[in-house]
Amino acid sequence: MPQSVPDRQEEAHRLVAAVAGRTTAMRVNVLAILLATPHPLSHLDVLAALGEGVDRVTVYRVLDWLTDAGLAHKLAGDDRVWRFAAAHSTPHHHAHFHCQHCGRFYCLDQISTELPVVLPSGFVAEQIEITIKGACADCRR
Amino acid sequence: MPQSVPDRQEEAHRLVAAVAGRTTAMRVNVLAILLATPHPLSHLDVLAALGEGVDRVTVYRVLDWLTDAGLAHKLAGDDRVWRFAAAHSTPHHHAHFHCQHCGRFYCLDQISTELPVVLPSGFVAEQIEITIKGACADCRR
């Protein structure tokens, strides 16, 4: 079905197979799409990239599975929509850019979220999420 | 109706009156609740604090109005729920803490979001949102 995702298929297959759990076509295809895209994708984006005849719920579950398996990141935007990005090369901790105009998300690999934060006593940080909002290069024209 | 919010009522009234637009009981009450709470509240939290007989939709609109008026901040959490905090003393740019266990949000006034970020060319930052996830002091016990 996804002739629009030619490459990354093998890479995705290798990554999925390396994880405990079954290696299904759906998981491989979805991961291939995420790998081929430089910015985080919404569930709807993934569904569109897969083409017709794919069940929404399955994609939800596959994306969650990929997230649990550590192969993808899940991030929440202001529009109450989940975005997913492949975890692959990108270091696990980086910031995101959210364009207020076109709504697109970008990964800002250069910006680390490894901040030396000082929390109130008793608080323990497990993860830091940084989202920069503004206008992307495309929308500035 | 809100005998549970004794103080802050006058302060809230003063703040609402200082803004262009009508000074309604609903706006004053909701702002008083936000002022009386040290951490951001969800729409449901506010509704519960107001007591019975208050319309959901009105609270949604009041919260949006307060946000537009600059009297409250609106922030998105992982659970796809808006949280609102009084803008009052708190500097406009600060980080938030999200407890993964109890789901509560805290304002981290000490941590500024005035970072010297370097964006790809053409990108313009308008706002930076930092959310630190982990376990709060209460849940660590």
Add this chain to the structure above:
DNA sequence: ATCAAGTCGCCACCCGATTGCAATAAGGGT
């Protein structure tokens, strides 16, 4: 006191996400 414009309250509705369950496919054991 009057009255137009701004708000409130109730209705139904939107849409992303989730749950339940039967049908199907993956892959280990033989």
Add this chain to the structure above:
DNA sequence: ACCCTTATTGCAATCGGGTGGCGACTTGAT
């Protein structure tokens, strides 16, 4: 290569935070 167990998929229904529409009611300027 086949079978059988079990995880995954597909479909339908549902959930739940949030929104739009519109008549009734306040607000506050006149």
